[in-house]
Amino acid sequence: MSQHRRWHRYLAVILALTGLSASSSGCRVTARHDFSDPPVAVPDRFRSPESSDAAPVPLEWWAAFGDDELDHLVRESLERNIDLRVAWDRLRQSVAEARIAGAALLPQVDVNGGASLTRTVQHGGTTATFPGARVRRDESDDQYFVGLGLGYEVDLWGRIAAQRSAATLRAQATREDAEATALLVSGRITDLWLTVIEQRALRRLVLEQIETNRRFLELTELRLSLGEGSALDVMQQRQQTAATQSELPVVESALEAAVLQLEVLLGRPPTQRLVLTASAFPDLPPWPELPAPAELCGRRPDLRAALRRLEATDEEVAAAVADRLPRLAISLDYDLSAPHLGRLFEREVTSLIGNFVAPLIDGGRRRAEVERRQSLVQQSLGAFAQSFLDALLEVESAIARERHQRVLIDRLREQVDLARQTVEESRSRYSNGLDSFLSVLTALQSLQQVERRFVTESRRLLTIRAELYRALGGGGWTRALEPSAPRELREIELPERPEEPTP
Template identity: 35%
Template sequence: MTVFFRYYLLLTGIILGLVACSPFTPREISGAAGSLPETFALYNGSPDMSTPWWESVGSAELNRLIGDALAENFTLKEAWARLQQSRALAVQAGADRFPYLEGFAATDLSQRRIPSAGVDGSETYALGLFTSYEIDLWGRIRSQREAALETMAATGADFQTARMTIAAEVADRWVQLLSRRLQIQLLERQLENNLIFLDLIELRFRKAMVSALDVYQQKQVVENVRARIPLVEAQRQLLHHELAVLLGRPPRSQLKLSQTALPVIGLLPAVGLPADLLANRPDVRAAGMRLTASQWQVAAARANRLPSLQLTAGAQYGASAMDALFDTWLLNLAADLTAPLFDGGRRTAEVDRTRAQVDENLWIYRQAVLTAIKEVEDALESETRQREHIEGLDAVMMAARKGLEEAIQRYRRGLSDYLPVLTQLIAVQDLERDLIEQQETLIRYRIALYRSLGGAWIEDGIRSTEPDQSKKRG
């Protein structure tokens, strides 16, 4: 035991000397997000990100559809499975922080027949343990683990991004679908009114009060409206299919849609500051986490060029008879110090590769930040101008309807032919259809704004609908 004790003291001294080495850590990148504007063009206070944005729309139908999609959408289930894979990889990356221990047991039975002595045989048994452990001298194991944890967190942010996207897409399809239903109803009313006009003109024609040209012109208006209905109906059906698939259902499933009017949205919500997007947007957070993960990978690659120290120990017990199993034993303890001498530049190339990956992820992160800011600015500008456009269309509609009334009165009194009536009728009906489309566009711009702002509701929704969504340290 004296020799073993001396060996143990020597090994301990070597280990303590090497452990004093400084491990590699990532270098901090100052201003990774780049230059950010102080405010948005239409800054109006700090937003409330604690509740789902679609609740502000005030539609129980929309709330139900989005809730179903967040629970059943297949894309979200794919993203959730990827998150589980990432968590398992993080656990694997952290396993080397602990000693590896395995046990073994063996038995051997042999017999032989000797003519003069009969049957001769022997039995041997062995039982033992083996353990190994690498001392993380330069932080390689820690760096690999931290890189895996950051990658896992980025995958979790990807899942949040998918939730944000699915919610916005469901709302967008729902608004478009509702708009098509209203357009079909409007076209049917227009067709009915145009048929009434046609009957009146045919009556005047039979009394020789108007020419056949007036009849043909009105028939053209009737057939034009009638021809539009199948196209809008096809759009409605295709949107129904898309919405059903977003809910994880077959395309022609019954969705129980009963709302009869487009939602009325209020004034622009508070949008906060551009810097808020770094925390509120999950896609931006994911890009930042992947940047941090690549920095840890550089630290791991640098540490991999230096010597590594592996400790191994084993204990084995054995005997020729079971009752004497623990009478004999064998114990060994070893330390292996290995250092790369020549590898053709492989480890150095790996350091260069991971550093280049940091540069790549840095620009990806900055691009994600700029894109997020741009999307908010685009949505703000689009909604503001769209409101102005709708106000202008309302004014045009008022003038067009008054013009139609005047044209009809002049036509009835015989002061003009049917062309002014026809012109005003077509203008009014086109404006009616256009107003529905523009109201739809306004609501879709608001959805795009909510989507571009992100929000804390995403993480809250994950914790309430998925098991164990907390970030695990493997």
Template identity: 30%
Template sequence: MRRLAFLAAPALLGGCATITPEPVAPVVMAPASYATDLPQAGLDQEWWRGFDDPVLDALIERGLAANLDVEAAADRLRAAEALLRAERSDRLPSLDGAGDAGLVLGSDNDVLTSAGLFGLLDLDLNGRLAAEIRAAAADYAEADYLVADRRRLVAAAIASQYLEYRRSGAQLELVDESTDLQEQTLRIVTLRFEAGLSANLDVRRAAADLAQTRARRGLIAIARADAANALAVLIAEPPGSFAPPPSRDETPIPDYGAGPPSGVPADLLRRRTDILAAEARLVGAAAAIGIERADLRPSLTIPGSLVLGNGSLSGLFSDFLLTLGAAIDLPLFDGGRRRAEVDAAQALADARLAEYRNTFLVALAEVENALVAIEAYRLRIAALTEAIEQSETALSQSNALYREGLASLFDVLDAQRQLIASRQSLIDSEAALSSSFVAFHAAVGSEGYGRAGELPEEG
């Protein structure tokens, strides 16, 4: 005996099909140019090579390959890709199998069996599946951009910490040079005191200045160790025993020889990976509105089943029941819940739009700040260079006058302090200028960090 059952959907469903609106990328009004002129254009993708420092190049290469934040972002990308595949699979029919068997104890000891296949196809009448796929695709794009953004931040962090490591090293060398200079002064003052040509007060003053200079070494060593440990973490190495290899460059602070890439503020919208990620989040929020709107419309699914057996072991394959159906879900009354969920999704999309605009404004401010800093530190370095030349001349003259008894020790010590302070400021300013170039390149983005390309092909 063969039995066949078929359930048909009402004909009125044909006019209920609708599609959720496609999300549209926002329009942001960007200034036509930066407030401060760009320096001469130079490197773009691997901008750090503008420092011409092989040690820095190697550290950034290691960091981009091994950094744990980059690795975690890549893992989140793999998860987003898997979820996108899962959402796409909902458009295909699903099929499950089931079976059971049991023994009825009695005179016949019958074995009861049945087996079946159960399937379901969602026709996506209300567009919910399409909206869910768009939302998952936006999540994937965001995750892809965030991998590139993490690489952007890691490269900048390594360069900044390396510059701090080199700055503190230069400061330690300056402490040694200053210590030698002040020790010579102390020896001269001591000899003059022993000869009765100077007061003991002069010896005390010279010794105090020497002790203050020596006291700076500990603080600089702390900063140097902090930079080394930060570099270790960035390249996924254990801190403590790590130290960057010595640079072959004779210059204590790497100088950035190339200028930033040319461009206008609007370029940030296609270069800054955090802006692109914020745009992807906005697209996902728009898709979420479509998901909630779909719940306001009817949905149509086609369930089906094929059951084999008539309850006995011998009749397992003798009979089957094939069932096809059409199930419609008509939203009628829910106390306003579905409409409230649409309103909530719209509000979240508005929040994403505000975040997107704010991300762009913050990026624009970072570029402007870096440009101002580059110009300011260049002028400061020129002034400090002149100050050092004048202080060196003043110290030489004051030493000569002091030996002749025509100047006081106070004049000598004051000239020494000015020279040491100017040299310290020059080192700090040179490091700050190089760091400003790092900040600029991190702010404008780069074509070399990676981009969210084509979505994974449907399998």
């Protein structure tokens, strides 16, 4: 047989085994379960207020606030945040693990070669020509060899395919983890940005209140000098002024802390060099269009990750069941050897070996492994159900909190107006000697407290809306992070889960 025909035969065997690799992995011994439907009773709709101007949630959900500075901060955090970069590195690791698991479905081919050079020198003996002379004999025994080995396990029961599918699903879950991390980071950036605006507004308000208290202090001192007031009035107003001044360090501390935390989330050192220009709260966006509760499984990355891990655990059950069944492995070796390199192709050895292994006695280890994997499926299913209920709770809680927060804001706005009127009336009566300064002091304290609370609760209303957006999974958030991933990770193609073949 010519060398070309031999190599053609060898390649034909390789192609046949590769085709067998693609077709034999379909004999799955357990059915693949469908976990796409939520594992708990799901309401038809959320208990949201009726709104004729409801707007869809943008994919980049923070854009609903319509602020360029916030948009810039969130985008920078998605590019530079350390936790998010770690999440991308975990994705790279899990993708590599999925490729490793899938490699066993293909034939493994190795090339080996070498040479052994042996020299034997023998001394002794004589010759007839030169009697008494010693003779030296040199002998050579050289060998050159090269070989090609192919090994392949026929995936009769789909064990390797199930392992690859499980690793693929876990890689996809890791991608969803990265998306969930980005959702958390964007939410934290938004909360801190609103906190910065809140503390700046409080600082302006406290400074205004300090100035107001000083004017009232001047009034009490004037009345005391005219003999119409008392030293107690002056002391009480000085105490009120000092109390208001003591609020300023608290506000400044909270403002600096928020800026420092923003810098860290942006991947910067906390140096207080971040320049922020926002000075007023954005308008509350229109009420969002709410999806059906069942759609949360597809919208929220944490639920998508939990679902992928549940499916991966189910695949591992199939692999454990198949591990109890016989295995068939095939090895093909093609070797060339000769004492000289020029004669290397004169002698060839080809061997094809089939190896059949069936578990017989293992002390119940494989059966116990199946039971363990099945219990993990039930645990994962329960965890997924609880995560889904928690997601429903987050949405419903955010809806309820915003509804009540709006009422609170209206009541506080009304209270501020009434408190201002009360201060003016009490001041007028005190100036005319119709009432004591205590009524002025009480009204002033009440006004300044409710003014500060109004600022805080206004920020809280916007924070609750941001929490609602995040509870909904943003605007869907599917593949929203491609621009923010490091360049080398944008090129990673996640392996797809193989379809379940028809028996």
